Amino acid sequence: MTPSPGENSFGTAAIVGLIILICIFGIGHADTVSSSKIKRLGQWEFPPSIEICLSAPVTKAKVIEAAQFWYDLGYKFGEIYPQRPNSSCDTGNMNGQILISNYVHKASMPGETILYINDQDQIKWAKIRLEQDISRILEHELGHALGWSHTSQVGHLMNPTLEDGGWDTTSIKNK
Numbered sequence: 001m002t003p004s005p006g007e008n009s010f011g012t013a014a015i016v017g018l019i020i021l022i023c024i025f026g027i028g029h030a031d032t033v034s035s036s037k038i039k040r041l042g043q044w045e046f047p048p049s050i051e052i053c054l055s056a057p058v059t060k061a062k063v064i065e066a067a068q069f070w071y072d073l074g075y076k077f078g079e080i081y082p083q084r085p086n087s088s089c090d091t092g093n094m095n096g097q098i099l100i101s102n103y104v105h106k107a108s109m110p111g112e113t114i115l116y117i118n119d120q121d122q123i124k125w126a127k128i129r130l131e132q133d134i135s136r137i138l139e140h141e142l143g144h145a146l147g148w149s150h151t152s153q154v155g156h157l158m159n160p161t162l163e164d165g166g167w168d169t170t171s172i173k174n175k
């Protein structure tokens, strides 16, 4: 059954277009978090590849490690590779990709993910911006790239603060 316009499979209003998830690791409490229930904003039609821009403050080995974390939770990815010539990092044309780059405009916000979701609740691309390679942050941002929003649950991976976050993956397994 195809959801009617304005609804997704959860029966809530679909969010179509650009979604920016800003994560506030390390700087106080998340005023924006109001719910302990984790909402999945969309899903990929095909496993996304991951391109690591030259500007990204993480190594390929770290990205593979973070992808493996999600793989173990039941998610699949395509190829993981460093920036290539004529790359999405330069062209901005990133359909089907998760792009990892640096964070340029807000040094006090060490992570954010921008998602593009269509009216079928499909994630078409995701761009992760990192300030630096802090513990858990890439795994957390990959969670956004897979469609997961924030939760106020203490100790959970998708809690947006470093102090209150952790490695709990309750409700976000894909199996």
Ligand SMILES: [Zn+2]
Binding pocket: 021, 022, 023, 024, 140, 141, 144, 150, 158, 159, 160
């Ligand atoms: Zn976040």
